[in-house]
Amino acid sequence: MKLATQDRGFFGSTYEAKLSKLQELGFEGLEIDGKWLIEKYDEIEKAVKATGVPISSICGGYRGWIGDFDQEQRALAIQDIGAILERSADIGAAGVxxxxxxxxxxxKLPPFVSPRPADEEREVLLDSLRKLNxxxxxxxxxxxxxxxxxxEDHMINTLEDASGLIREGNFSGVKVMADFFHMQIEEWDISESLRKTADLVAHVHLADSNRLQPGYGHTDFKTGFRTLKDIGFTGYMAVECELVPGDGLKAYAEMAGFLKACMP
Structure with missing residues (x-):
């Protein structure tokens, strides 16, 4: 297991500076926005070569959603994510x-009833995933x-929801991204859910139960990390959280220490 993080302004003004700083803080990869990957690819590629710190993964940076109610927005999402996937492969990231x-x-919020029937929503998602696969x-x-x-979403809330779609479509290019914040809300037993999807979990996001940095909520990271090791997960775990007030760099150094102490 390797620690990564999403970008922060205080890492530096260039990607070389950002990658160097996060390495100093105890992190091993950077998760970046897909828009910046495409628009600043040359700079990012040079920074990776200069520092030896990889781009771990891509998150965001595209229009629409793959399950969008608006067909045009869904088509834009597929188009944009497709372009980002190509660049993601070029830079060696785990994926998008x-x-x-x-x-x-x-x-769970008014008006409580989706404007689209559940069976139609599943077909929409399978269609989007088929194209993106x-x-x-x-x-x-x-x-x-x-x-x-x-x-935050009504279509895919659990690891089982995601893995069920992947298995139904037999998508070899689609894997599961497990987020500890969302799992803390949705999974009855995080470790058991990870075990059931062991063959599909390819990336992890880290935040505590209150969306703050790990160590400031009640999520049991030690048990979760032990389970990840047990199922053979060796990928990146990227921090996606809010920070406690104060010095951001100090918070990151503290967070790296906490997370590494939780690893088996």
Whole structure:
């Protein structure tokens, strides 16, 4: 298991400076926005070669959602993610993190009833994943399907939801992205859910139960990390959280120490 993080402004103004700084803080990779990967690819590639610190994964940076209610927005999402997948493979990243959608509807908030029937939603997701699986396989990258909690998405909330779609479509280019914050809300037993999807978990996001940096909530990272080791996970775990008030660099150094102490 390797520690990565999403970008922070205080890492530096250039990608070489960012990669060097996060390495100093105890991290081993950087998760970046897909838009920046495409627009600043040459700079990023040079920074990776100069520092030896890899781009671990890609998150965001595209229009629409793969489960969008709007067909045009869904088509844009497929188009943009397809382009990002190609660049993701070029830079050697694990893949592109993609949820079904974010914030377009929740069955736990009014009006409680989705404007699209559940069986139609599943077909929409399978269609999007089928198209993106082709992009992933042809490029040599992975689409990392992320379940979100019930208040942020209504289509894919658990690891089982994500793995069920992947298995139904037999998608070799789609894997599961397991986020400890969302799992803390949705999974009955995080370790058991990880074991059931052991063959599909390819990337991890880290935040504590309150979305703060690990160590400031009640998530049991030690047990979760032990389970990841037991199922043979060797990929990146990228920090995606809010920081406690104060010095950001100090918070990151503290976070790296905490997370490494939790690793078996």
């Amino acid at each position: 993190v993609v949820p079904a959608a974010f914030g377009i509807f929740s069955r 082709d992009y992933a396989v042809s490029s040599g990258s992975l689409l990392l399907l992320e379940p979100l909690n019930r208040y």
